[in-house]
Amino acid sequence: MENWGCITFREQTLLASEEASAMQKERVAVVVAHELAHQWFGNLTTMAWWSDLWLNESFATYMATWAVNKVFPEWVVDTQFVHDEGSRAFQLDAMRSSHPIELPVQNVREVDSIFDAISYSKGAMVLRMAAKFVGEEGFQRGLMDYLSRYAYASATSLQLWEALSGPATPNLKEALQRWTREQGYPYVQAVHDTAAGTLALTQQRFYAVRDMAADEDTSVWKIPMFYTYGTADGEVKTVPVVLADRTISLSIGGATWMKVNSDQIPFCRVQYTCRDATRARGPAYREGHQCHRPLLTPCRLRRVCARRLLRYSAGHGASLPLPQRGRLHSVVRGGSV
Incomplete structure (x- = not known):
């Protein structure tokens, strides 16, 4: 517990013997860093009201990973953060019963119900997205301004975004407010037309249970991301883009494969055609960043939950690892994931 100047821990979350596994040591380091982060995010600067709980918990979750990654880079906790925290947030936020950050x-009486994966994990993923978007130095400058301006006081989400927005990113506040004030998240459909040399990106809100009616899908996020593509001569390029409209078309002439959302920076999922997924699978697994090598399979598997079962099974079932192939067969037979 993050009491100011007197942090308390359960013994098993504070102590690790010399014989402890790397996973146990990592767990202790992350928990300790999380509570230390609260000395700034929660104690020095406190959320103005419970509506902004995420300013405490998301920051502690994200900054703990950031700090441990600096001290123990060999643990690669940033990659694990994307998989672990992202998976928790994706699962809950795909439900109609989810809520905004x-x-x-x-x-x-309503407070206990918001200590969940949205306030911890999704908020932390949004902070990671903001940090990648403005750059580490810009993010740190914004946090220093935020913490000094609201030291020994209370702050709101809007005041955080104002501190992070600078001359180089004047529209950052507007873009990030959409991520914290609306529930749900987008999935991006990526279609690569090799003949025309184009990449079409289309966004819509993702639901785990069923697709929404056309008049329900009104959300359009500003999604900062990178896409990576390779050419026949072996050249690989990574390009930044902001998907701010429902659909955009990009020129990638000469590309033989592509991977959207390199490094899993924005909080979104990506859907490929069967052909593009097959093309991307080899290069993305061999050459891709650690964050997105394993993400091809979970992203595709989650599309199964959205009732694209038979087409998915025909196109990708054989390429799945055995445990996930079993889950796919369970779903096709009418089971649950």
């Missing part, structure tokens, strides 16, 4: 709290 900034959630109106009318009374203290």
